[in-house]
Amino acid sequence: MGVSLEDSDVSTKKSNYFQEESGGTDQEDHLSSPKAKTPKPSVKLIPKINIGNPLSGIGSKIQQMSTGTKESIKAMLERDTNSDGTNIQSSKVIAVWNPTGYYKSFTALNLAISGKAALLNFDLTCPELDVWFGIKQTGIQDASEKDAGIMTWGDSLNPELLTKMLRTIKWGIRYLPAGNKLGNIGTPTCAKNAVDAKGLFKQLIDKARKESSVVVIDAGRDFELPPTYAALKEADIIVVPITTPQEGKLISWQLQELARVGVTTPTVELTFTDGLNKICQYRVETNIKLEDFLTSAAENIPHCTMETGQEWVKIMNFIKVCSRRGEGDNASNNEEGGVK
Secondary structure, eight states, X not given: OOOOGGGSOOOGGGGGGSOOXXXXXXXXXXXXXXXXXXXXXXXXXXXXXXSSOTTTTHHHHHHTSOHHHHHHHHHHHHSOOOOOOOOTTTOEEEEEOOTTOTTHHHHHHHHHXXXXXXXXXXXXXXXXXXXXXXXXXXXXXXXXGGGOOHHHHGGGOOGGGHHHHOEEOSTTSEEEOOOOOTTOOSOOOOSSSHHHHHHHHHHHHXXXXXXXXXXXXXXXXXXXXXXXXXXXXXXXXXXXXXOSHHHHXXXXXXXXXXXXXXXXXXXXXXXXXXXXXXOSSEEEEOOOOHHHHHHHHHHTOOGGGSGGGTHHHHHHHHHHHHHTTTSSOOOOTTOEEEOO
């Protein structure tokens, strides 16, 4: 069912984003409508930088959009989105987190593709996945509805918008981008305060559960940020890529801090190096090497789709099993899964 402005809680100041105007044109690949060209943009079209809330001035910018622009974005939000029919009780949410960021987005991408999962990008400060999926960062004049995501909406973000922004872009999976910031600097404020923001991202996760049987979240690095905290708190399991002993020690400390703030989600470490001490409840040892990562990145091809990346399916299957721990099975909390 399409989401319209009336169905959502998008604030009044941004309602003109979707209002129909006479003389509207069909959407081109680019947001600029040929029939809606105007004289050389004046200085008013330049996005105003607001460090406190970079997207707070979006209302006035939307007023300046052409009819074609408004119609194209409205059409994007009203497109039907296929759901696999799963319910919130049966779906699984897998958060991928590492405070250093190393192998984090790489792991989330390959797990999602291997498990045919929905992929959410909650790393708003360093949205590497957006680069993989070709999401562009442009100014308001050159923005495209194809690049819309979480940050595009700022404090008008609404859980109902997820079903429209969660869309298939590449590699056969649905992806929720961090999104185009419309030329603004910094990370936009998605709610009035941290408590509201955590609740908002929890609602996004709950909505995603209803859209896919498996959801993978690329969490941010800092667990104190609302998107990252919500991902770690609400996930059924946290996957932690580890590559060095120093990294493992840091993660061990932060896992203790997470427990102190109420995050007790089961964890599984994904090791890319031999000889590391075990710090999580479960462990998966891999054959994936640094050169595999570099080759994959250089070719902009997910490692799981390459000949050397077939083990990702096994990794994903083991993680799914780990996510079901505590549901009545008798598996040990010290179980290891090796794919060597």
